[in-house]
Amino acid sequence: MPRALPPPVLPQRVHIIGSGLIGTSLAMALVRAGLVVSVADASPTNEALASDLSGARIGAGDPVDLVVVATPPDVTADVVTHALATWPNAVVTDVASVKEIVRAELDAKEVPGRERYVGGHPMAGREKSGAIAARIDLFEGRPWVISRTETTDPDGVALVRGIAEAAGAVVRLLSPTEHDAAVAAVSHVPQIAASLVAARLADLPEDAVGLSGTGVRDVTRIAGSDPVLWTQILTGNAGAVAAVLKALAADLGQIVDALDSLAAATTPDGQIEAPGARAVLARTIAAGNTGQARIPGKHGAAPAAYAVVTVLIPDEPGQLGRLFQDVGDAGINLEELNLEHNLGQPYGQLELSVLPAVAADLTDWLTARGWRVHD
Amino acid sequence: MPRALPPPVLPQRVHIIGSGLIGTSLAMALVRAGLVVSVADASPTNEALASDLSGARIGAGDPVDLVVVATPPDVTADVVTHALATWPNAVVTDVASVKEIVRAELDAKEVPGRERYVGGHPMAGREKSGAIAARIDLFEGRPWVISRTETTDPDGVALVRGIAEAAGAVVRLLSPTEHDAAVAAVSHVPQIAASLVAARLADLPEDAVGLSGTGVRDVTRIAGSDPVLWTQILTGNAGAVAAVLKALAADLGQIVDALDSLAAATTPDGQIEAPGARAVLARTIAAGNTGQARIPGKHGAAPAAYAVVTVLIPDEPGQLGRLFQDVGDAGINLEELNLEHNLGQPYGQLELSVLPAVAADLTDWLTARGWRVHD
Numbered sequence: 001m002p003r004a005l006p007p008p009v010l011p012q013r014v015h016i017i018g019s020g021l022i023g024t025s026l027a028m029a030l031v032r033a034g035l036v037v038s039v040a041d042a043s044p045t046n047e048a049l050a051s052d053l054s055g056a057r058i059g060a061g062d063p064v065d066l067v068v069v070a071t072p073p074d075v076t077a078d079v080v081t082h083a084l085a086t087w088p089n090a091v092v093t094d095v096a097s098v099k100e101i102v103r104a105e106l107d108a109k110e111v112p113g114r115e116r117y118v119g120g121h122p123m124a125g126r127e128k129s130g131a132i133a134a135r136i137d138l139f140e141g142r143p144w145v146i147s148r149t150e151t152t153d154p155d156g157v158a159l160v161r162g163i164a165e166a167a168g169a170v171v172r173l174l175s176p177t178e179h180d181a182a183v184a185a186v187s188h189v190p191q192i193a194a195s196l197v198a199a200r201l202a203d204l205p206e207d208a209v210g211l212s213g214t215g216v217r218d219v220t221r222i223a224g225s226d227p228v229l230w231t232q233i234l235t236g237n238a239g240a241v242a243a244v245l246k247a248l249a250a251d252l253g254q255i256v257d258a259l260d261s262l263a264a265a266t267t268p269d270g271q272i273e274a275p276g277a278r279a280v281l282a283r284t285i286a287a288g289n290t291g292q293a294r295i296p297g298k299h300g301a302a303p304a305a306y307a308v309v310t311v312l313i314p315d316e317p318g319q320l321g322r323l324f325q326d327v328g329d330a331g332i333n334l335e336e337l338n339l340e341h342n343l344g345q346p347y348g349q350l351e352l353s354v355l356p357a358v359a360a361d362l363t364d365w366l367t368a369r370g371w372r373v374h375d
Numbered sequence: 376m377p378r379a380l381p382p383p384v385l386p387q388r389v390h391i392i393g394s395g396l397i398g399t400s401l402a403m404a405l406v407r408a409g410l411v412v413s414v415a416d417a418s419p420t421n422e423a424l425a426s427d428l429s430g431a432r433i434g435a436g437d438p439v440d441l442v443v444v445a446t447p448p449d450v451t452a453d454v455v456t457h458a459l460a461t462w463p464n465a466v467v468t469d470v471a472s473v474k475e476i477v478r479a480e481l482d483a484k485e486v487p488g489r490e491r492y493v494g495g496h497p498m499a500g501r502e503k504s505g506a507i508a509a510r511i512d513l514f515e516g517r518p519w520v521i522s523r524t525e526t527t528d529p530d531g532v533a534l535v536r537g538i539a540e541a542a543g544a545v546v547r548l549l550s551p552t553e554h555d556a557a558v559a560a561v562s563h564v565p566q567i568a569a570s571l572v573a574a575r576l577a578d579l580p581e582d583a584v585g586l587s588g589t590g591v592r593d594v595t596r597i598a599g600s601d602p603v604l605w606t607q608i609l610t611g612n613a614g615a616v617a618a619v620l621k622a623l624a625a626d627l628g629q630i631v632d633a634l635d636s637l638a639a640a641t642t643p644d645g646q647i648e649a650p651g652a653r654a655v656l657a658r659t660i661a662a663g664n665t666g667q668a669r670i671p672g673k674h675g676a677a678p679a680a681y682a683v684v685t686v687l688i689p690d691e692p693g694q695l696g697r698l699f700q701d702v703g704d705a706g707i708n709l710e711e712l713n714l715e716h717n718l719g720q721p722y723g724q725l726e727l728s729v730l731p732a733v734a735a736d737l738t739d740w741l742t743a744r745g746w747r748v749h750d
Contacts (some may be wrong), residue, residue, distance in 0.1 A: 014433035029701060093487075101641070108643035123588055140687055141724065174582055182583030185575050188595040195663025196623050197568045200560050202666040207549055208557030211518050212670045213498050218593045219565040221672065231657045235637050235647060242634035246570050249627055250595045251657060253568060256624060259617035262610050266476070268483035272610060282606045288570025288598035291577040295587045295595065310610050320712075321696075321703025328696025 005146075005173055008165050009158040010035065011066035015078055016088075019043070019050035021126060022095045023070030024134035027054035029167035033135060038064070051129040063087065066159045068120075074232040077105040083114040093120040097183060098145040098236035099176035109367035118148035118156040119176060121183075124167055129226065138166065144169035147179045180326040182239035189248065190232060192241070193314055198223035250286075252282050306335045312372040313339070313348040316367035323371065325348070330365045332358050380521075380548055383540050384533040385410065390462075392454055394418070395499060397470050398445030399509035402429035404542035408510060413439070424506040437452040437490035438462065443495075444469040449607045452480040459488040465502045466531035468495040472558060473611035474551035493531040494522035494551060497544055497559070504601060512543065519544035532706035560613035564623065566597055566605060567616070573598035575719045626662075629655050641686070682734035687747040688714070688723040698746065705740045707733050 012032055016023045019041035027050055030037045036054040041047040051058045061191035067083045067090050069076055076096040081091045096102055099119045126133055143360055146165040164171050174182065198220040201209055222250040234241055254367040258280035265274040313319050320339075327334065356363055368372050377514040389405055391398045394416035404427055405412045411433040416422040426433045441456045442465050444451055451471040458467045471477055474494045481489040501508055519539035523532055536546050573595040576584055608671065609616055633655035640649040688694050695714075702709065711728035729737055741748045 008651055075399045079503055104643055123586055131620060137687060172582060172585060182586050185579055185583060186587045186591045189575060190591040193568045194571045194624050195660050196596050197565050197664035199626060199662035200564060200619055201669050202662055205562055208560060209669045210547060210671060211498055211557050212561045216561045216565040218596045219642055220571050220667045221593045222590045223667040225660060227657045227660035228659045231653050234656050235653060238634040239638035242631055244575055245631050248575055248594035249631060251571050256617055256620050260614040261614035263617060268479055278606050278610060281609050282602045285576055285600060285602035285605045287569050289576035291573035292595045292598040294576050294584045295592055296585060309443055312497050317587050317708045319705035320709060321699040324696035324699040333691050333692045337714050371696060
């Protein structure tokens with residue numbers, strides 16, 4: 001499949017079907033970008049709310065050149081099919097979080113005009129849903145997958161790229177199969193793991209739940225997700241998710257065996273003999289280190305990819321401003337930063353992550369300007 | 376076992392053995408509280424650093440009435456044994472994250488004076504370790520488990536409660552068995568789940584890892600933990616962890632079966648028939664909702680005290696300097712900040728944590744200066 005993206009093209013008129021979080025946020029961003037946008041929703045209330053929030057008109061009215069299907073995933077293929085028939089000259093894209101099943105259904109039914117369908121998946125969301133939760137900057141800096149096959153019309157890809165970039169997203173090109181395997185690992189399996197860990201807390205004594213700290217809070221934060229939506233998502237990506245879960249379950253089985261042998265080998269005087277068992281545990285945590293380090297962004301790759309320069313910041317208003325003015329004057333771009341600010345301590349510790357090549361320069365530059373720096 | 380806590384009593388002299396994150400942070404907090412504190416560590420460097428950071432003296436010197444063993448868990452019982460013999464009039468407590476195994480070893484070896492041992496576990500930590508990562512507020516608002524049995528000296532419990540509350544922690548009373556079962560569910564199993572999910576990312580194509588969002592980041596944040604330390608922790612609590620993991624593995628098995636049947640039942644035209652399979656998925660997510668709702672406090676206890684204002688930062692040198700100049704001009708002090716910055720993306724999302732009372736002012740101030748802000 002060709003990997004190169006055609007240059008972005010802005011559509012003249014965009015019609016968005018579905019006025020939930022994604023559809024309404026997209027309408028807001030595209031109206032801001034100066035496009036002519038219309039919205040439609042099965043619920044007149046949502047439709048009117050989306051129009052009020054975004055300034056988009058209600059109902060397609062004029063002929064459109066791009067239709068965005070922003071409905072729940074389980075009806076996406078049907079709505080796409082209907083849109084292809086209703087607007088025979090328009091490109092139709094969607095925002096469903098699974099892609100292979102939509103493509104497969106259109107092909108199996110030999111839906112007329114399906115070459116005008118361009119699969120899409122903006123990787124953006126919030127814990128809150130619905131038009132009321134919409135944000136004009138929901139897609140800023142987020143990946144937006146365009147999922148096409150050999151038969152997909154390149155002009156259609158150009159239009160979808162156009163609106164994705166107009167909304168501030170970063171377009172990535174993946175085949176439907178590549179996309180579904182990727183989201184199984186980076187989205188669907190983490191959701192299941194969070195839910196399974198959280199479910200273990202349901203019957204715990206109050207005293208025990210009271211010991212919860214930031215670790216379990218982070219691991220289970222997304223366990224608050226909507227069961228209905230997630231049942232649709234997981235059903236639509238069952239094969240890819242099952243494949244990842246089976247590999248995870250195999251690792252889990254090894255850990256349980258290792259813990260069983262350690263528990264059985266624990267003698268009252270604290271001596272534990274269980275050859276190889278500790279190695280299984282250490283390998284598991286180490287493998288997690290490796291995988292976690294690959295995640296882009298502040299929780300992931302940065303510590304490995306960047307050099308960290310730590311600066312002590314006096315706990316006074318304006319000090320950070322003075323520091324970043326100095327950093328700005330140095331012309332050095334900060335990749336990431338994190339402030340360790342301890343109440344009751346006179347200093348905060350600010351960690352500046354920069355490209356390794358400029359770390360020494362930054363240290364010298366800031367030291368020369370009176371900052372207490374260590375790297 | 377009596378559930379009532381004796382009133383707190385402040386010790387005259389506290390000696391802390393082990394100058395890692397916990398030992399050094401505790402020294403800082405207790406010196407601030409006005410206690411006479413001494414530190415000791417197998418490493419003279421760590422010992423000196425802990426003394427510099429906290430103001431505690433090096434070496435016990437005078438007789439002490441409370442000894443805190445803050446060593447790695449695999450040597451805790453031995454160090455406690457030695458401390459009970461070295462200070463025959465002192466109460467000895469520890470900070471090990473597993474309690475039954477320490478108690479069992481002291482009993483099995485019939486260690487003299489073991490009635491003076493009071494098991495403790497401050498539920499506080501960071502991804503970073505060592506004295507250099509110490510924070511004076513590490514224990515603020517955190518649970519500190521006191522784990523005693525019928526034979527434990529009540530006066531000793533009163534002393535441990537004294538230092539725990541002096542460090543800002545909230546004391547909870549649990550038996551060693553209750554404690555170990557609780558931390559298995561709220562700490563050890565979440566760690567394993569995070570590591571297992573992160574390990575699935577290790578061999579993923581770069582395109583796929585690039586789709587990672589905040590969900591997988593949160594689930595895998597603690598997957599960066601130290602394999603050696605965690606092997607010790609899991610080994611020391613093998614039985615309780617295995618019990619929780621087996622229940623989790625059973626749930627996981629049901630999900631894999633449900634996904635397999637859904638995948639097998641998926642026909643090319645998108646119709647999926649697999650009676651009961653969807654219900655298994657929905658029940659899993661719903662059970663996660665229930666368990667997650669029981670977790671006290673908000674996501675990341677400390678930050679919950681602040682209001683978060685999020686600003687979009689163009690990925691250009693000097694932009695952060697300009698922003699913090701504006702923040703400084705506002706005369707508003709930043710409590711914490713985090714930059715969410717993904718490579719290849721035009722914007723970073725900077726989270727500014729401020730006192731709730733000034734959040735709206737900061738939002739207006741920055742918006743008026745052309746920043747894209749949402750709270």
